[in-house]
Amino acid sequence: MRLLKKIPLFILAAVNLLLIAAMLFCAYTSCLPPQDEPQWSYFGLLFPVFLVANVVFVLFWLIVKWKWAVLPVAGLVLCASSVRAYFPVNIPHEPPEGSIKVLSYNVMSFAGERKKDNSANWEENPILKYLLESGADIICLQEANKAFVDRALDSITHYYPYHYRELKADNYMVCFSKYPIDSAEEIKYPTKSNYTFAYRICVEKDTLLVIHNHLESYRLTSADKDDYKSIIKNYKHPEANDSETKYQGLTEKISTHDSIRGLQVDSVMAYLEANQGKHILLCGDLNATPVSYIHHRLTSQLDDAYTRSGNGPGISYHRYGMYFRLDHIMVSPNI
Numbered sequence: 001m002r003l004l005k006k007i008p009l010f011i012l013a014a015v016n017l018l019l020i021a022a023m024l025f026c027a028y029t030s031c032l033p034p035q036d037e038p039q040w041s042y043f044g045l046l047f048p049v050f051l052v053a054n055v056v057f058v059l060f061w062l063i064v065k066w067k068w069a070v071l072p073v074a075g076l077v078l079c080a081s082s083v084r085a086y087f088p089v090n091i092p093h094e095p096p097e098g099s100i101k102v103l104s105y106n107v108m109s110f111a112g113e114r115k116k117d118n119s120a121n122w123e124e125n126p127i128l129k130y131l132l133e134s135g136a137d138i139i140c141l142q143e144a145n146k147a148f149v150d151r152a153l154d155s156i157t158h159y160y161p162y163h164y165r166e167l168k169a170d171n172y173m174v175c176f177s178k179y180p181i182d183s184a185e186e187i188k189y190p191t192k193s194n195y196t197f198a199y200r201i202c203v204e205k206d207t208l209l210v211i212h213n214h215l216e217s218y219r220l221t222s223a224d225k226d227d228y229k230s231i232i233k234n235y236k237h238p239e240a241n242d243s244e245t246k247y248q249g250l251t252e253k254i255s256t257h258d259s260i261r262g263l264q265v266d267s268v269m270a271y272l273e274a275n276q277g278k279h280i281l282l283c284g285d286l287n288a289t290p291v292s293y294i295h296h297r298l299t300s301q302l303d304d305a306y307t308r309s310g311n312g313p314g315i316s317y318h319r320y321g322m323y324f325r326l327d328h329i330m331v332s333p334n335i
Contacts, residue, residue, distance in 0.1 A: 013068060016057045020075035023050035027079035030291045033266075034258035041258035044291040045324070048086060048313070051076075085290035085299070086325075088307045088314075100203060103136035104283035104329055106214070109145040109171065122151055132159055137178045138201065142214040142285045144172040168195055175212055179203045189267035190260060191216065196268055196284075206279055211268065213284030215294065216261040218254060261287060265294045272301050280332040289324050302330035 026047040034041035054072040061069035076083055095101075110127050122128070125148070131139060132155070139160065149156075149165065149172050157163060160176035164184045173195055175181065180202045187196040194217065199210045265286075272280065282302055288294030290307070299307075306314050306329065316327040 016071050019053045027082040031296050034262040038255040038259045042254045047291040082291045085307050088310050100137040102138045103134050104140045106142040106285040108143050110148045139176040140212045140283050141174045144174050175199050187271050189264040209278050209280045211282040215264050215286050216257050217287050218257050265297050283329040285327050287326050305329040
């Protein structure tokens with residue numbers, strides 16, 4: 001009779017073990033190059049789901065049978081680096097004396113400025129106002145609408161006398177700086193419309209090498225995002241609205257662009273390795289979560305500034321029911 005009473009607990013423990021295995025799988029497959037193993041590349045996106053599930057199990061076991069909490073806790077310890085990358089916890093500190101403030105932002109054409117007549121009241125654009133009031137020393141923008149930047153350039157250069165801009169399609173990759181930009185070059189890699197630039201910026205007596213990225217986008221259409229919401233809504237009934245077919249289509253698209261991004265980050269890493277020992281700051285829209293091959297590769301040489309100083313998941317993309325930190329700032333250990 002006593003054994004029968006324990007059966008539900010054993011079932012829950014088995015479920016917990018499966019969730020631990022899934023969390024570990026998501027954490028460690030993210031270390032595999034997506035260009036070599038595209039079928040595993042997107043599992044890192046699911047890591048937070050299994051992380052939350054295991055944290056819930058920790059709380060559950062502490063209430064119901066506290067000794068069994070060792071199961072999910074052991075799972076969390078085994079992927080501690082991924083847990084910290086995704087959900088860092090730090091004691092807040094004031095910035096050290098002599099530090100510089102850097103801002104990286106995919107402005108998405110300044111909130112759709114390309115789609116409307118922005119000839120009037122452009123000064124009221126909330127993103128522009130945010131940039132000018134930020135107090136940042138260096139600003140790196142992705143998807144900065146050409147017409148809007150050209151119109152606002154005088155206002156921006158009043159605060160940031162140095163800038164470098166490169167036109168790609170209708171948008172600039174642009175860096176604004178309070179310090180002189182000594183040189184700029186493009187880091188070449190396979191792409192159709194994504195780019196990385198390296199700027200050498202003279203900060204006081206040092207040269208800061210800023211690597212500004214906009215890596216391969218997922219290129220999900222509105223229909224793809226609607227499919228994603230449909231899959232989430234009907235996860236208990238996968239037969240509804242062809243959820244399985246939609247899932248296959250989305251995963252194929254994601255893995256394809258993950259593979260391209262993997263090749264791109266390898267080129268960026270080769271550039272980093274050629275400049276070892278220098279003061280390096282890497283930033284931009286990496287289109288990669290903290291549990292991904294991209295993040296794993298870059299943090300093998302650089303420190304993730306948010307992981308070292310931020311708190312919580314730090315979501316930077318939250319549209320269409322998708323909540324991810326895709327934008328990052330990293331620095332070399334000598335900074």
